[in-house]
Amino acid sequence: MMxxxxxxxxxxxxxxxxxxxxxxxxVAALQRQQQDNHKDITFHLxxxxxxxxxxxxxxxxxxxxEKVLSKLTEELEEDLKLQTQMNGISLNxxxxxxxxxxxxxLVQQFCVSGHCSELVFQxxxxxxxxxxxxxxxxxxxxxxxxxxxxxxxxFSSFLSGVEESTDLLLFFRTLRTFSxxxxxxxxxxxxxxxxxxxxxxxxxxxxxxxxTLNHPELSGCVLFVHWSVEVSREGRVTPKIELLTKIPEKAxxxxxxxxxxxxxxxxxxLLRILGPEAAVExxxxxxxxxxxx
Amino acid sequence: MAGASTKxxxxxxxxxxxxxxxxxxxxxxxxxxxxxxxxxxxLMTQRDQLKAEIETHKSLQKLRASMDKQCTHEEEEEEExxxxxxxxxxxxxxxxxxxxxxLLHAHDIIGGYNVIKTRKGxxxxxxxxxAYNGVYLENYNLExxxxxxxxxxxxxxxxFIPLKSLAEQSNMQTDIRTLxxxxxxxxxxxxxxxxxxxxxxxxxxxxxxxxxxxxCSLLVLMFTVPREKTAVLCSLExxxxxxxxxxxxxxxxxxxxxxxxxxxxxxxxxxxxxxVHKALITMKKMGDIV
Numbered sequence: 001m002m003x004x005x006x007x008x009x010x011x012x013x014x015x016x017x018x019x020x021x022x023x024x025x026x027v028a029a030l031q032r033q034q035q036d037n038h039k040d041i042t043f044h045l046x047x048x049x050x051x052x053x054x055x056x057x058x059x060x061x062x063x064x065x066e067k068v069l070s071k072l073t074e075e076l077e078e079d080l081k082l083q084t085q086m087n088g089i090s091l092n093x094x095x096x097x098x099x100x101x102x103x104x105x106l107v108q109q110f111c112v113s114g115h116c117s118e119l120v121f122q123x124x125x126x127x128x129x130x131x132x133x134x135x136x137x138x139x140x141x142x143x144x145x146x147x148x149x150x151x152x153x154x155f156s157s158f159l160s161g162v163e164e165s166t167d168l169l170l171f172f173r174t175l176r177t178f179s180x181x182x183x184x185x186x187x188x189x190x191x192x193x194x195x196x197x198x199x200x201x202x203x204x205x206x207x208x209x210x211x212t213l214n215h216p217e218l219s220g221c222v223l224f225v226h227w228s229v230e231v232s233r234e235g236r237v238t239p240k241i242e243l244l245t246k247i248p249e250k251a252x253x254x255x256x257x258x259x260x261x262x263x264x265x266x267x268x269x270l271l272r273i274l275g276p277e278a279a280v281e282x283x284x285x286x287x288x289x290x291x292x293x
Numbered sequence: 294m295a296g297a298s299t300k301x302x303x304x305x306x307x308x309x310x311x312x313x314x315x316x317x318x319x320x321x322x323x324x325x326x327x328x329x330x331x332x333x334x335x336l337m338t339q340r341d342q343l344k345a346e347i348e349t350h351k352s353l354q355k356l357r358a359s360m361d362k363q364c365t366h367e368e369e370e371e372e373e374x375x376x377x378x379x380x381x382x383x384x385x386x387x388x389x390x391x392x393x394x395x396l397l398h399a400h401d402i403i404g405g406y407n408v409i410k411t412r413k414g415x416x417x418x419x420x421x422x423x424a425y426n427g428v429y430l431e432n433y434n435l436e437x438x439x440x441x442x443x444x445x446x447x448x449x450x451x452x453f454i455p456l457k458s459l460a461e462q463s464n465m466q467t468d469i470r471t472l473x474x475x476x477x478x479x480x481x482x483x484x485x486x487x488x489x490x491x492x493x494x495x496x497x498x499x500x501x502x503x504x505x506x507x508x509c510s511l512l513v514l515m516f517t518v519p520r521e522k523t524a525v526l527c528s529l530e531x532x533x534x535x536x537x538x539x540x541x542x543x544x545x546x547x548x549x550x551x552x553x554x555x556x557x558x559x560x561x562x563x564x565x566x567x568x569v570h571k572a573l574i575t576m577k578k579m580g581d582i583v
Binding site: 009012013016017019020023024026027030031033034037049053066069070072073076077079080082083084086087088089091092093094095096110112123127137138139140141143165166167168169170172173176177234 | 325326333339343362382383390393394398399400402403419423425427477478481536
């Protein structure tokens, strides 16, 4: 009887050992999969996130954790709001993919999309971080910027320069300044259109570079305020405002006035003395033949 | 007889001992089974836990992907997730958490300004990032009081950067970026000039750096012309401190005619338009300097 028992036992042991071996292989495979998961998407589960994970998986009472995590998320939302305001850039999405992760070096692919005021952008780049003693050295490579530059002619040469020099910070600093200057222009144009609706019109919309001034009784004579925002290859943003005139030849022949032919130059001196808003307004006043100045 | 009985007792004892031993082993067998069973069970729990985690990971990824999509397309499309309602709220929070982390990380890399509220919202610490050609360099910090008015309380901006006058010229009470943008421009231009100088020293051993200043706004280099072995002193002045290209290039040489020669005129404009370490590569290739 004793012998029979030990025989049964060794049978059990064999079965169990096989089962264990099988389970070990399964666990190892799952662990590899999990590691890949962590590599693929930067779900670095630490602290509260790790806790939350175990609650989700462990079917434990999650109420408490939910509170902790919602508080944590709230804090992050707050941080993001502050950061968005400070940087003047709203980000919609950021996806990362780890391409290489060895002891000292981490290479990640980033795809970030968002907008700066009305300007929509998407940037892709590789970020490599190499640990050097206490600090890590971060480098950007393979920068690719996608923007609709169809109506931003002067932006494209800057863009290609930025891609070449992989100067991500310069790109965003310039984009922000460019967008701010465009907003200034829009605000000014809209202000004048509302204030002088009979004289001012914005044929290309309030975000375009052109404002036309035209007295209702002088349909042949049109003045254009051409306000462009120039971007140099170095990323220098400068508004350029010009006054252009369209006055019939005949009128010019009949009234060869200095005021009209020299209008463009005169406007430049006005700009220097009064600044853009006041200079444009004084031209508007002149066109509207206003008596109340 | 007595001997036999003694033998008998001893052999009886030894028999008992053997029996006791053999009795001991059978109970050992089941405990080995128990051990293995426990091990198998532990492994099963581990496997189930891993499976659950991987499943959760998948759901999180899906949730996150649809969140990213929603953000870009602005259209509400309720994702069908096979998550029990009890955990869905928690999962949603977790997905949002990862998204927020990534967005903040992106801001850290691309934005140029990192801001932290300090002293329970009474203060602000802004860190300005500098980089040149994709390489991140020093960070500079500004500590600010928010009340009664925005004021810089501490900073580690180099003294030769005109922080005070930039703050005075700015409109920082209403828009802090009117201070940060020009400041960042100064700091990045400085970092760029400094990095260029470092690269000149690293890449061009044959070029001697005769003089440079802390702001890296003045740089005097000595070149050697290959055949004649004459020395050329080249001074680069960066009077616009918000730029990393020189505003004036000047050559000095025993051969008085050299600076006015067409090649060196070309070199002069090259140095005005190209970062110095890159311009030197071109000049070497052209055979103008050693």
